[in-house]
Amino acid sequence: MELVKAGIVGASGYSGLELIRLLLGHPEVEIETIVSPSNAGFKLNEVFPHLTNIQNCEFDALDVNDLASKVDVVFFATPAGISSQSIPSLIEMGIPCIDLSGDFRLKGNGLYEEWYNHSSPPAQVLEQAVYGLSEFYPEEIANANLIANPGCYPTASLLGILPIIQQDWVDPSSLIIDGKSGLSGAGRKTSLAAHFSEVNENVSAYKLGKHQHIPEIEQLLSMQIEKEIQVTFATHLIPLTRGMMCSMYMNLLTEKTTNQVIELYQSFYENHPFIRIMPEGKWPTPKGVAGSNYCDIGFSVDDRTNRITVISVIDNLMKGAAGQAVQNMNLRFGFAETEGLMLSPVFP
Ligand SMILES: NC(=O)C1=CN([C@@H]2O[C@H](COP(=O)(O)OP(=O)(O)OC[C@H]3O[C@@H](n4cnc5c(N)ncnc54)[C@H](OP(=O)(O)O)[C@@H]3O)[C@@H](O)[C@H]2O)C=CC1
Numbered sequence: 131m132e133l134v135k136a137g138i139v140g141a142s143g144y145s146g147l148e149l150i151r152l153l154l155g156h157p158e159v160e161i162e163t164i165v166s167p168s169n170a171g172f173k174l175n176e177v178f179p180h181l182t183n184i185q186n187c188e189f190d191a192l193d194v195n196d197l198a199s200k201v202d203v204v205f206f207a208t209p210a211g212i213s214s215q216s217i218p219s220l221i222e223m224g225i226p227c228i229d230l231s232g233d234f235r236l237k238g239n240g241l242y243e244e245w246y247n248h249s250s251p252p253a254q255v256l257e258q259a260v261y262g263l264s265e266f267y268p269e270e271i272a273n274a275n276l277i278a279n280p281g282c283y284p285t286a287s288l289l290g291i292l293p294i295i296q297q298d299w300v301d302p303s304s305l306i307i308d309g310k311s312g313l314s315g316a317g318r319k320t321s322l323a324a325h326f327s328e329v330n331e332n333v334s335a336y337k338l339g340k341h342q343h344i345p346e347i348e349q350l351l352s353m354q355i356e357k358e359i360q361v362t363f364a365t366h367l368i369p370l371t372r373g374m375m376c377s378m379y380m381n382l383l384t385e386k387t388t389n390q391v392i393e394l395y396q397s398f399y400e401n402h403p404f405i406r407i408m409p410e411g412k413w414p415t416p417k418g419v420a421g422s423n424y425c426d427i428g429f430s431v432d433d434r435t436n437r438i439t440v441i442s443v444i445d446n447l448m449k450g451a452a453g454q455a456v457q458n459m460n461l462r463f464g465f466a467e468t469e470g471l472m473l474s475p476v477f478p
């Protein structure tokens with residue numbers, strides 16, 4: 131059978147590199163072109179020596195017509211405001227696109243402009259975009275030509291809270307999400323806030339009340355329970371290369387034990403190989419999923435305060451970006467959902 135030809139725009143960034151790593155090991159796909167404007171003409175291993183003798187193609191400049199003539203699917207791993215300039219033409223030429231940026235995630239009027247400070251993509255293209263939370267929308271993803279891959283924090287949070295919120299066991303308005311991310315979440319371009327001396331042996335809160343994932347999480351929660359929800363969401367930078375943890379707190383509406391919650395989640399995610407539910411008294415760590423597409427979720431019900439804590443961890447570059455994008459490509463092209471993704475976590 132012919133291999134699916136993939137193009138990666140933003141291949142010199144962290145999530146683009148992770149797409150290269152995953153697609154090199156995918157039995158149904160070949161990488162046809164890698165795009166990075168600032169590295170066009172250079173060989174991949176000249177820019178990234180760790181890929182020497184593994185993949186030696188050259189970076190291309192971005193040319194939408196050239197892309198469309200070569201590939202069966204395009205991944206965009208580019209900063210906000212870039213994919214929305216090329217995806218409308220690619221979609222019109224019939225090329226499925228999987229966008230790792232936030233350009234096509236927010237459906238509400240003016241929301242994208244407000245939170246991302248970029249112009250909204252054309253409405254007729256935006257309405258074709260399907261939110262790529264793989265475990266929740268597999269049929270929609272399978273039939274979509276434009277998949278808006280979720281943000282890393284929304285992936286960890288939504289996988290951790292949707293089952294219990296849908297069940298009406300908790301008061302959604304009491305939800306507080308305390309998120310922590312490793313540094314690769316901020317991409318390869320550096321800044322003072324990402325300086326080793328400032329991040330190492332430190333923890334810093336950032337974008338409080340202003341994080342662009344707030345409307346994404348609220349949009350999904352409100353849609354799932356058909357009621358407007360607002361959340362408190364606090365983000366922190368921690369001294370890890372990869373990894374993300376969301377600790378989430380909610381008031382219980384009925385008396386439940388930790389074990390009853392665990393049973394609910396085990397049954398909810400029974401047929402979802404990338405979601406692992408921790409037993410009572412064990413809580414997940416980012417190291418436990420590093421390099422893999424797993425999302426590990428643990429729980430604790432405090433019967434003194436009648437609150438529940440849900441802890442959800444992912445590798446931000448895998449389930450939070452490239453891993454989920456490949457999972458979505460698998461769904462879209464009819465491959466097994468796990469194809470190319472059954473990688474064990476790198477531990478220790
Ligand atoms: N890092 C993460 O954990 C996650 C990232 N995301 C999202 O995925 C996207 C990529 O993130 P990340 O990999 O961290 O970013 P990086 O900053 O590491 O990489 C960005 C890439 O985009 C390319 N690029 C920049 N401007 C343009 C342009 N005008 N045209 C074409 N290519 C361009 C860059 O190429 P060049 O080097 O040539 O400039 C580079 O390859 C972002 O939207 C991010 O928010 C989503 C979930 C998690």
Ligand SMILES: CC(=O)N[C@@H](CCC(=O)OP(=O)(O)O)C(=O)O
Nearest residue numbers: 231232281282311312315316342
């Ligand atoms: C550590 C860190 O800075 N992380 C970034 C994640 C950015 C991201 O993934 O942005 P989009 O999903 O909107 O594309 C942040 O919190 O803004």
